[in-house]
Amino acid sequence: MVAKLKDILSSSNNIVFFGGAGVSTESNIPDFRSEKGLYQGDNGYKYSPEEMLSHSFFVSHKEDFYKFYKEKMIYKDAKPNAAHYALADLESMGKLRAVITQNIDGLHQEAGSRNVLELHGTVKDNYCTKCSEHFDLDYVMESKTLVPKCNICGGDIKPNVVLYEESLDEDVIKSAISYISNAEVLIVGGTSLVVYPAAGLINYFNGKYLVLINKSVTSFDNIADLVIKDKVGKVLGEAVSDLKKGY
Structure with missing residues (x-):
């Protein structure tokens, strides 16, 4: 072969x-749908991964989104x-x-x-939802607040990844x-x-x-x-x- x-x-x-x-x-x-994937078993959260990785969840539950995102979606040592x-x-x-x-x-x-x-999209790029300024992954991971803020206008930063509903x-x-x-x-x-x-x-x-x-x-x-x-x-x-x- x-x-x-x-x-x-x-x-x-x-x-x-x-x-x-x-x-x-x-x-x-980890992948999403295999036997050991992100979508299998109890993930320790009260929401499903699909729900937490949706646009509407990001808008309405930014702290919960970022807690899950930083813990389950970022692998800086990979x-x-x-x-x-x-x-x-x-x-x-x-x-x-x-x-x-x-x-x-x-x-x-x-x-x-x-x-x-x-x-x-990519976790390596992130942008301010207010002024569109871009930030790297280190800026997001080293943020002193759970939801990273733009250092120019103070707006919330969103990963430049395609979420469900987008x-x-x-x-x-x-x-x-x-x-x-x-x-x-x-x-x-x-x-x-x-x-x-x-x-x-x-x-x-x-x-x-x-x-x-x-x-x-x-x-x-x-x-x-x-x-x-x-x-x-x-x-x-x-x-x-x-x-x-x-x-």
Whole structure:
């Protein structure tokens, strides 16, 4: 399976990667829906994660939102894993056109990827809801108040992530559709493809090879050209490592 993937990577210079939470789990960032995911079991809060990560909850319960957000959504010690580095290598080799990610941790950029489309935003960027001034993650985490305040106007700061009830960024979506619809190879990794509208982007692919790398079954397995049920980092790390030997 990995040998077939290596052949596909070797033959194309127009590859796009579409990734989900399974890419970051190998960096010890929990996903949402797996057996040990954020949405499973008693989380110690009186609200569900879905409710606490909604726009209306942020507006009406900012302290509860930030308590949950800082405790469950921020992993400052997380480091890029083999998947992140393999994708950065493919880009530097001139093979990968874009990384499209549902993750908000910024690990792709930390690994060296330059063209990253973040469908759900990023914890690394935050903005004042009053004056729109932007702040980094350290500013939010080191705030003396639970709800971080703007140092210019005193307004409340919101993470630049897409919460439930909010729409995805239109420009990011358009760019993602363009990359996917023009790609020769689309690699989908670490996502069960159940979260829409992001999962619907796969329908725009008309290229030569659709590759799925995921530990569990997806609804697109039957139409993929290659399905590998394993960890994304393990698979991409091995395939790209072999490929680099020829460069």
